[in-house]
Amino acid sequence: MTTVTMDGVSRWFGNVVAVNDITMTLEPGVTGLLGPNGAGKTTLLHMMAGFLAPSRGTVTVGDQPAWRNPAVYRQLGLVSEREAVHGFLTAHEFVLASARLHKLPDPVAATAAALDLVEMAQFKDRRIDTYSKGMRQRTRVAASLVHEPQVLLLDEPFNGMDPRQRMHMMELLHRLGAEGRTILFSSHILEEVEQLSGTVQVMVAGRLAASGDYREIRRLMANRPHVFAVASTDDRRLAVALMAQPSVAGVELAATGLTVRASDYGGFTRALPKIALKEGIRVSRLTPSDESLESVFSYLVEA
Missing domain, CATH: 3.40.50.300 (P-loop containing nucleotide triphosphate hydrolases)
Incomplete structure (x- = not known):
């Protein structure tokens, strides 16, 4: 051998x-x-x-x-x-x-x-x-x-x-x-x-x-933080509601919408529709902003 x-x-x-x-x-x-x-x-x-x-x-x-x-x-x-x-x-x-x-x-x-x-x-x-x-x-x-x-x-x-x-x-x-x-x-x-x-x-x-x-x-890889771009009819109110979620590590509010850093991918994607429905907010965009292979592997360097 x-x-x-x-x-x-x-x-x-x-x-x-x-x-x-x-x-x-x-x-x-x-x-x-x-x-x-x-x-x-x-x-x-x-x-x-x-x-x-x-x-x-x-x-x-x-x-x-x-x-x-x-x-x-x-x-x-x-x-x-x-x-x-x-x-x-x-x-x-x-x-x-x-x-x-x-x-x-x-x-x-x-x-x-x-x-x-x-x-x-x-x-x-x-x-x-x-x-x-x-x-x-x-x-x-x-x-x-x-x-x-x-x-x-x-x-x-x-x-x-x-x-x-x-x-x-x-x-x-x-x-x-x-x-x-x-x-x-x-x-x-x-x-x-x-x-x-x-x-x-x-x-x-x-x-x-x-x-x-x-x-x-x-x-x-599955447990790494995920970053999402979110746009809605009331970004400010949605940001406040999201910050109370244990699956959300951080939220940034900008003129183009929200940037949400989720510590739990599954938890966040399950919680978002429920929050939007409860608050009467319509989510018009939800896209992963860090899903390239480079970002996934680079996370391992820092882990």
Whole structure:
């Protein structure tokens, strides 16, 4: 069983810090790397795969350094977010090329087994440029698995997959993790991580913001303060009534309406209609004003 260890790892490009002082160890099983776009997930994966040198700190795969060490690729597979697949090749030819690069003793048999794993055997002789995005993704996963690596790194692997393809891929990764392989996949969608991972690493702005069981991460996200923009026929009277609610942490009154900071999302959304009805106030607008992924994840940094 192979672990991946990052110790005090940072990476910067000029004056831009992409990854900032991250320490983590990936154990056998499936781990989700969760964060908004631009959080540094791809940079982190590329350092684990030996494509980038850390500006500071160390990355090891097993007991070997990842950087400038081709030997790690005997036990590591990578599916990058950016496609690099020649469309004129068939899936069989593409995966076979990977098998031959790894100098496998029987590359043809290994290719057939890898394509069968991702349910691409029946399409193996079609050109890749005739595939859907989901089929191309599965072909790339097959190429990364052909040498049966102990470590598998996947960057946004479910992009373009339909629901059935996604379910099959999740089952496959579960099975590989249960066999003792170390699997890390990145995503900006919490539901993907929930379905696959016991452990979640959350990245925000290059930093490790939270780490632990996905249920705990979900609880932190659900329980964070929520901000709503509210407009009504009597904002001042509504503000006074809302301030008496235990689910409301603060209210700001402006010419454009109210900004309400709710400490309990469910409590506030249940209380507002009752208050409006009791006070004879008509609410014309209620919109979450902080529902971007960036705001959700950034809350974890401060939690």
